[in-house]
Amino acid sequence: MTRANLLAVSVGNTRTRVGAYVDGKLVESATFINERHTRVMDSVKDAARPLRDHAEAPVVMSSVNPAVSSQMETELQGLGRPLYRVERDLPIPIGRQLDPEALVGEDRLLNAAGAFDVLKQAAVIVDAGTAMTVDLVDGAGTFHGGAILPGAQLMLDSLTQRTALLPEVELSRPTETVGHSTVEAMLSGVYYGQRGAVRELVERFADAAGQYPLVVATGGDADLLFREWDLVDRIVPDLTLMGLEVTLRVALERGREES
Numbered sequence: 001m002t003r004a005n006l007l008a009v010s011v012g013n014t015r016t017r018v019g020a021y022v023d024g025k026l027v028e029s030a031t032f033i034n035e036r037h038t039r040v041m042d043s044v045k046d047a048a049r050p051l052r053d054h055a056e057a058p059v060v061m062s063s064v065n066p067a068v069s070s071q072m073e074t075e076l077q078g079l080g081r082p083l084y085r086v087e088r089d090l091p092i093p094i095g096r097q098l099d100p101e102a103l104v105g106e107d108r109l110l111n112a113a114g115a116f117d118v119l120k121q122a123a124v125i126v127d128a129g130t131a132m133t134v135d136l137v138d139g140a141g142t143f144h145g146g147a148i149l150p151g152a153q154l155m156l157d158s159l160t161q162r163t164a165l166l167p168e169v170e171l172s173r174p175t176e177t178v179g180h181s182t183v184e185a186m187l188s189g190v191y192y193g194q195r196g197a198v199r200e201l202v203e204r205f206a207d208a209a210g211q212y213p214l215v216v217a218t219g220g221d222a223d224l225l226f227r228e229w230d231l232v233d234r235i236v237p238d239l240t241l242m243g244l245e246v247t248l249r250v251a252l253e254r255g256r257e258e259s
């Protein structure tokens, strides 16, 4: 089996995740806020340190945030490694059943590819990031799309921005279900609203799929929202990086078959 070496970089709308894979194993990973761009590049170099004896190991990059990633791509070229963008240079190895013109976020496809590579069975993948995505992969490894809704912090921010009286609130677990203050009421609405959306969508996707899928969660808010909740089978913080690793591994295996 191929054991890939790579620096995996995934640019989201809030943060960028970086992971160094040595012999197919994630040995270093880090997450950075996009706004602190110069510090991000320093930290990317730190994260790449385990690959110093693997000068041939490429950077494999994905993005759902072109403004951030176009500048970052130029800077990553400075590492002196080959740089591949998923979908442009390397196809994400996951089947798709979508509208012909559909534009799907690379993070959604990578999560699906990463999950199916390990699970080999039908799964619903929940990515609790800036936006929340809830997607269906069937038992044959085909991505069917799913649902997109505002992420938890985005819900809170939009309440603050579009009302006169609601305050700025940072996401945390509500301490009461029936909120006895404005802040607790906002936290309860968002926390149980997000969980309720996931429950409803998982049940509907299970109906559509004709089987009950595994539920896998990732993203910056997954732990806060889903920890110790039996509806979610696994929380996998590095799922998008796993998708980048399988993308390179499959491309290397195909290259070997062809030569």
Ligand SMILES: Nc1ncnc2c1ncn2[C@@H]1O[C@H](COP(=O)(O)OP(=O)(O)O)[C@@H](O)[C@H]1O
Binding pocket: 011, 012, 013, 014, 015, 016, 033, 128, 129, 130, 131, 151, 152, 153, 154, 171, 218, 219, 220, 221
């Ligand atoms: N240090 C942090 N900075 C920003 N957001 C954070 C931080 N730690 C946790 N979060 C949470 O992570 C969410 C973003 O998730 P993430 O997976 O990083 O998003 P994206 O993939 O869209 O960039 C935010 O809504 C926030 O609630």
Ligand SMILES: CC(C)(COP(=O)(O)O)[C@@H](O)C(=O)NCCC(=O)O
Binding pocket: 012, 013, 014, 064, 103, 104, 105, 106, 107, 108, 127, 129, 130, 131, 132, 133, 148, 151
């Ligand atoms: C849905 C998303 C905004 C999620 O981004 P994220 O919250 O992970 O930063 C992103 O995957 C995206 O821009 N997708 C393009 C449209 C689509 O997937 O259908």
Ligand SMILES: [K+]
Binding pocket: 127, 128, 129, 130, 131, 132, 133, 219
């Ligand atoms: K997301």
